[in-house]
Amino acid sequence: MIGCDCAVCRSPDPRDGRLRSSIYIETPECAFVVDTGTDFRTQALRENIRRVDAVVFTHSHTDHIMGFDDLRRFSWQRGSMPVYAAAETMADLERVFRFAFRATNPFPGYLKPEPHVVTGQFSLGETTLTPLPVPHGSSEVNGYLFHRAGRKLVAYLSDCSAVPDEIARKIAGVECLIIDALREKPHPTHLTVEQALEVAARVRPRETYFTHIAHELSQSYETRLPPHTHIAFDGLKLSF
Amino acid sequence: MIGCDCAVCRSPDPRDGRLRSSIYIETPECAFVVDTGTDFRTQALRENIRRVDAVVFTHSHTDHIMGFDDLRRFSWQRGSMPVYAAAETMADLERVFRFAFRATNPFPGYLKPEPHVVTGQFSLGETTLTPLPVPHGSSEVNGYLFHRAGRKLVAYLSDCSAVPDEIARKIAGVECLIIDALREKPHPTHLTVEQALEVAARVRPRETYFTHIAHELSQSYETRLPPHTHIAFDGLKLSF
Numbered sequence: 306m307i308g309c310d311c312a313v314c315r316s317p318d319p320r321d322g323r324l325r326s327s328i329y330i331e332t333p334e335c336a337f338v339v340d341t342g343t344d345f346r347t348q349a350l351r352e353n354i355r356r357v358d359a360v361v362f363t364h365s366h367t368d369h370i371m372g373f374d375d376l377r378r379f380s381w382q383r384g385s386m387p388v389y390a391a392a393e394t395m396a397d398l399e400r401v402f403r404f405a406f407r408a409t410n411p412f413p414g415y416l417k418p419e420p421h422v423v424t425g426q427f428s429l430g431e432t433t434l435t436p437l438p439v440p441h442g443s444s445e446v447n448g449y450l451f452h453r454a455g456r457k458l459v460a461y462l463s464d465c466s467a468v469p470d471e472i473a474r475k476i477a478g479v480e481c482l483i484i485d486a487l488r489e490k491p492h493p494t495h496l497t498v499e500q501a502l503e504v505a506a507r508v509r510p511r512e513t514y515f516t517h518i519a520h521e522l523s524q525s526y527e528t529r530l531p532p533h534t535h536i537a538f539d540g541l542k543l544s545f
Numbered sequence: 546m547i548g549c550d551c552a553v554c555r556s557p558d559p560r561d562g563r564l565r566s567s568i569y570i571e572t573p574e575c576a577f578v579v580d581t582g583t584d585f586r587t588q589a590l591r592e593n594i595r596r597v598d599a600v601v602f603t604h605s606h607t608d609h610i611m612g613f614d615d616l617r618r619f620s621w622q623r624g625s626m627p628v629y630a631a632a633e634t635m636a637d638l639e640r641v642f643r644f645a646f647r648a649t650n651p652f653p654g655y656l657k658p659e660p661h662v663v664t665g666q667f668s669l670g671e672t673t674l675t676p677l678p679v680p681h682g683s684s685e686v687n688g689y690l691f692h693r694a695g696r697k698l699v700a701y702l703s704d705c706s707a708v709p710d711e712i713a714r715k716i717a718g719v720e721c722l723i724i725d726a727l728r729e730k731p732h733p734t735h736l737t738v739e740q741a742l743e744v745a746a747r748v749r750p751r752e753t754y755f756t757h758i759a760h761e762l763s764q765s766y767e768t769r770l771p772p773h774t775h776i777a778f779d780g781l782k783l784s785f
Contacts, residue, residue, distance in 0.1 A: 307589045307618040343583055343612060349547045367642075371611040372583060378547040401641045402607075412733075493652075 306520050313520040320524040320538035324348060325368045326463050326517045328483070329357075330451070335430025337361060339449065339461060345372025351540065358383065359429050362390035363463055364446040365397035373402055377416040385417040389429075391436070391447050392422050423447065437472050439465040442494030450476050458545045459483060460508070463517050466494050473507040481543060482508055486515035488522055498522070498530075505534065514541070546760050553760040560764040560778035564588060565608045566703050566757045568723070569597075570691070575670025577601060579689065579701060585612025591780065598623065599669050602630035603703055604686040605637035613642055617656040625657040629669075631676070631687050632662050663687065677712050679705035682734030690716050698785045699723060700748070703757050706734050713747040721783060722748055726755035728762055738762070738770075745774065754781070 306314055313321045325342030329352065337359040338345075348354075357379035363369055380386035390398060398418070399406045405416040421427070426435050437448035441464045448462035460476035462468065462484045476482065482505060487495035495517060496504065505513045514537040515522075515530075527536045546554055553561045565582030569592065577599040578585075588594075597619035603609055620626035630638060638658070639646045645656045661667070666675050677688035681704045688702035700716035702708065702724045716722065722745060727735035735757060736744065745753045754777040755762075755770075767776045 307586060307615065308593075308595050308622075343586065343615070346547060346583065347587060353548075355548050367614040371614070374607040374611070375547065375583070382548075400643070403640070 309520060311520055313523045316523060318524050322539070323518065324539050325372075327369070328461060329354060330429075330432065331356075332430050332432055332453070335359070335432065337429050339363065340369040340463070341372040341376060342368045343371040346375040348539075349375065349378075356382075357386070359387040359389060361423075361429075361434065361449065362388070362394050362398070363448065363461075364441065364444065365390075365394045365401070366464070369464075370398060370401065373398065374405065374416055377414060380416045380418070381414050385419040387421055388418045389421045389423050389427065389434075391438075391445075392424075393445075394447070395420055395422050435475065437462060437475065439469070439472055440467050442466055444494075448472070450479065453545070456480065456545070459543075460510070462504075464494070465496060466492075467496075467500075468504045468507075470507070473504065476508050476510075478509055480511045480545065481514065482510035482512070483514045483516050483537065485517045486522075487517060488519045490521065495519075498526075502531065502534070514543075549760060551760055553763045556763060558764050562779070563758065564779055565612075567609070568701060569594060570669075570672065571596075572670050572672055572693070575599070575672065577669050579603065580609040580703070581612040581616060582608045583611040586615040588779075589615065589618075596622075597626070599627040599629060601663075601669075601674065601689065602628070602634050602638070603688065603701075604681065604684065605630075605634045605641070606704070609704075610638060610641065613638065614645065614656055617654060620656045620658075621654050625659040627661055628658045629661045629663050629667065629674075631678075631685075632664075633685075634687070635660055635662050675715065677702060677715065679709070679712055680707050682706055684734075688712070690719065693785070696720065696785070699783075700750070702744075704734070705736060706732075707736075707740075708744045708747075710747070713744065716748050716750075718749055720751045720785065721754065722750035722752070723754045723756050723777065725757045726762075727757060728759045730761065735759075738766075742771065742774070754783075 324344035327340040329338045335358045336356040339361045376386050433452040435450040446464045451459045457479040459481045460479045465485050484501050485496045486498050486501035513534045516537045564584035567580040569578050575598045576596040579601045616626050673692040675690040686704045691699045697719045699721045700719045705725050724741050725736045726738050726741035753774045756777045
């Protein structure tokens with residue numbers, strides 16, 4: 306955190322230096338990103354990302370959308386950029402990035418969004434995404450379940466303050482649960498470590514990864530977690 | 546640039562890796578930043594910035610405002626964050642960061658902007674800022690002239706496609722001119738190297754620094770520039 310001298314902010318473990326949460330999914334037929342936070346350009350350069358065929362949004366908080374315009378590189382390559390978001394999130398994107406959503410785009414290199422309002426399951430290549438609406442304080446965020454070839458591969462719940470049973474049942478037995486676990490101390494809009502573990506106990510994934518971690522949790526905290534429960538870090542790669 | 550293999554993007558000189566343009570001004574009585582681009586958090590962490598008493602905006606393009614919310618750390622320290630911008634830029638900030646400008650701020654750690662619409666000269670501590678409206682394609686951007694103790698210290702013109710004579714006269718003889726010089730090839734909204742040198746010839750500053758440089762110009766290009774003309778780089782520090 307800016308201006309902070311705590312043990313995690315001054316940690317020599319590079320994994321304790323964290324950028325904003327997002328994931329990049331690469332399949333043989335389609336590559337897409339979930340959220341373009343403020344750090345999107347830095348992350349795309351770090352990982353040498355060469356292809357983005359679509360962007361999917363969880364919600365419109367600044368740490369998830371402010372890098373949107375840096376998709377221009379990929380939009381220009383493809384001719385446009387398919388954008389998947391719930392209606393409210395799309396409306397916020399249209400308000401914030403008004404210049405990009407305007408019908409008359411003056412420069413060819415500009416980001417040209419192609420909006421797709423998410424109202425239920427949709428597919429990107431051969432991956433099916435099921436939106437998982439979860440509370441994030443008083444607002445609602447879309448988590449996503451990624452299925453492929455009959456397998457429930459990943460459930461991504463980056464920002465939530467609770468996971469209703471109906472959602473937990475939908476993702477039950479998923480191979481990999483990536484879930485918000487901000488810190489130990491309660492927070493009005495994010496899960497604590499204890500709450501995230503309680504969700505994992507209901508969902509019973511093969512592996513659980515904590516994300517959206519605050520500077521109160523070090524990477525070394527992982528040793529205190531149950532088996533098959535991990536603290537995700539920037540640049541982490543998972544294969545299925 | 547994302548997905549680019551050109552000589553500058555693959556250069557071993559770390560100064561060829563550039564984040565979005567902005568400047569941080571530290572005086573004994575006041576510290577402030579001009580623009581909070583998408584990289585503001587990364588820049589503040591890199592430079593170990595501990596104090597921001599105000600933010601001044603040149604214009605509202607994404608590469609100059611999208612890191613605004615990361616001022617929350619400094620806003621929380623002070624109780625609020627004075628924001629200086631021309632009326633149109635302020636309106637854009639209010640639209641994009643609507644949650645922050647709303648009267649009822651739900652969380653104490655949120656950014657609490659204190660808007661000051663720039664209509665003429667103003668002071669931050671003992672530094673006087675004169676807005677320098679310049680064309681940036683079809684829009685207008687505020688450059689700024691920084692005076693202090695009777696000295697014309699710095700003229701900052703980060704984004705411009707021309708510098709009208711009236712503005713050149715205002716900043717004539719400034720100690721340091723920091724000016725947009727995107728590349729050699731003409732661009733509809735930015736100055737070329739040749740155009741920036743032509744402005745410098747009219748302004749006659751003691752030193753000139755090029756900023757807002759595209760990946761067509763390497764740091765080593767500096768050797769081809771006239772005396773007292775430099776290519777600025779990330780982390781460059783100037784003292785007056």
